[in-house]
Amino acid sequence: MKKVLIIGAGAMGAAFSFPLLDNNNKVTLTEPYNAKLLNKLLNKKKFHPSLKITLPKKLLIRRFSSQLLIEKWDLIVVAVSSVGIELVKKYLKNLNKQTYLLILTKGLKFDRKTKKIITMSEQLDLRNKKLNISVLKGPCLAKELARKIKSYTVIANKNIRIARQIGKLVSAKYYKTEYSSDVRGIEFSSAIKNIYSMVIGSGEGNNTSSALFRKSFDEMEYLIQHFKGKKETVRGLAGLGDLYVSAVGGRNSKMGEYLGKGFSFKNAKNKFMTNDTVEGADLAYEIAPYILNKINKKKIPLMTTLLNAITKNKKLKINY
Ligand SMILES: NC(=O)c1ccc[n+]([C@@H]2O[C@H](COP(=O)([O-])OP(=O)(O)OC[C@H]3O[C@@H](n4cnc5c(N)ncnc54)[C@H](O)[C@@H]3O)[C@@H](O)[C@H]2O)c1
Structure with a gap:
């Protein structure tokens, strides 16, 4: 014992x-x-x-x-x-x-x-x-x-x-x-999936969300390697596994849904999720200054758009 x-x-x-x-x-x-x-x-x-x-x-x-x-x-x-x-x-x-x-x-x-x-x-x-x-x-x-x-x-x-x-x-x-x-790969994957579950939640319908899921995976692989984790870790439980569960039923994807409907982050938070912690949004504020300045935006368009929408409180407009 x-x-x-x-x-x-x-x-x-x-x-x-x-x-x-x-x-x-x-x-x-x-x-x-x-x-x-x-x-x-x-x-x-x-x-x-x-x-x-x-x-x-x-x-x-x-x-x-x-x-x-x-x-x-x-x-x-x-x-x-x-x-x-x-x-x-x-x-x-x-x-x-x-x-x-x-x-x-x-x-x-x-x-x-x-x-x-x-x-x-x-x-x-x-x-x-x-x-x-x-x-x-x-x-x-x-x-x-x-x-x-x-x-x-x-x-x-x-x-x-x-x-x-x-x-x-x-x-x-x-x-x-x-x-x-791969401690780094596991920790980075399990954190950034919160951002991507907002992206997936913002899809107009299940078809759109599935395509966003697919594209999120590519960006996660890119980011994990940037942060010196192993690419294959993204395919595992801390990456794809966790992304699925967060995208189908969590507070982050709920927030994504409101963003997709055209609400700004602050508006949606005050109106529908006042007492909820939206970890993906907290993370967005934490990592935006680094990600938006240090990483090639063309490699991570979904992440870039989402971070800008949250931190600048702008409407989310994903071009896919
Ligand atoms: N590893 C896993 O399998 C797994 C699964 C689910 C959740 N999580 C993670 O576990 C963590 C907690 O999730 P939860 O669902 O229990 O959340 P929760 O909101 O139910 O509980 C949050 C906990 O953090 C504490 N806390 C909040 N603000 C604090 C502060 N300023 N200072 C000190 N403590 C503070 C709270 O008192 C509480 O104990 C989150 O990071 C979540 O992502 C991990």
Whole structure:
């Protein structure tokens, strides 16, 4: 039995406790940011408000503190949204470097110092603390995982042996794991698919969206290679796999649908999605300055058009 701490009690962090517990691990869930959510989970007998499910009896729920992090953990799972990585990073200062970390968060960050786009694992380890970080990505709707609907995921570490060790802790009959050593490719693919699912969602009909899906794939391959990941990673679970699930039913493709109907981003957000986090839009603001200045627009016309539409709050006009 291994001791696992999950940081982030949102939908994905909470859903991730199911396969870990089914593998007989001792699992603790904590929440660093949303005190209301934590209180709800503690007071309402573990009923999770966004998963709409009661979390397993064996799951321990504890308040977040720096003390909690320095207890002995075999694995710490980071499941906050991308904006939360900076906060988690501060608390990891005194972490034993041997502790395995696993990042579920999907996103990218523009590092103002180096003027480069960095991944979530690079942000967490910025200025070389040499933490022992793996990443887990792929197509996974948290509500389905919590209901044990068969899902596939990919775990990446440059040292694939570590990825496999973590796989043993998390894989279950309904949660299958694949492995990769292309950490950069996996992280970039899983983040930029949020932008392309908006592009696909903007299609006039299914026929148009399918053609946009096809063209998005080409651009993703180009971008992954630009960012020094492997082209073939885009064909895998973190690329095509995740692009499919986000395009058929996620908040990003919903936003894409509004953009396709002629709403500007801000208008659509205020009118229809006020309380929803649209991760693809947050990412667009983060990466636009780099992508629009440093990458040949002819190679990535869909990305360029979408970034311009969001960051300049203009109508989306895709020429295809
Ligand atoms: N790897 C996977 O298989 C997988 C699957 C689904 C989602 N995800 C990713 O997991 C992350 C969380 O997704 P979710 O569906 O649980 O979202 P959610 O909105 O349900 O939960 C967000 C979590 O982030 C925390 N958070 C938000 N803002 C914060 C801040 N400023 N500082 C610190 N913490 C903050 C919240 O308190 C909460 O714990 C996202 O990046 C998402 O893309 C990964």
